[in-house]
Amino acid sequence: MRKSDVTCPKCQAGYRRIELTSKGGAAGEFRCLVCGEILERMDGSTDVAFRLTVQPNTNSYAF
Numbered sequence: 001m002r003k004s005d006v007t008c009p010k011c012q013a014g015y016r017r018i019e020l021t022s023k024g025g026a027a028g029e030f031r032c033l034v035c036g037e038i039l040e041r042m043d044g045s046t047d048v049a050f051r052l053t054v055q056p057n058t059n060s061y062a063f
């Protein structure tokens with residue numbers, strides 16, 4: 001299992017990224033839950049999960 005932290009370049013939301021290399025997962029893309037920016041495209045060779053850990057500062061985020 002590989003763990004890393006990812007920050008959305010658009011809204012600065014923080015995610016914990018957990019990758020299970022021992023099994024395959026769903027291919028597709030992970031979008032930021034806050035702003036919809038694509039943070040990663042998965043090819044399905046590993047199982048990748050994201051968990052929101054840092055809420056962005058909404059005062060500095062312009063819709």
Ligand SMILES: [Zn+2]
Pocket residue numbers: 008009010011012013032033034035036037
């Ligand atoms: Zn975002």
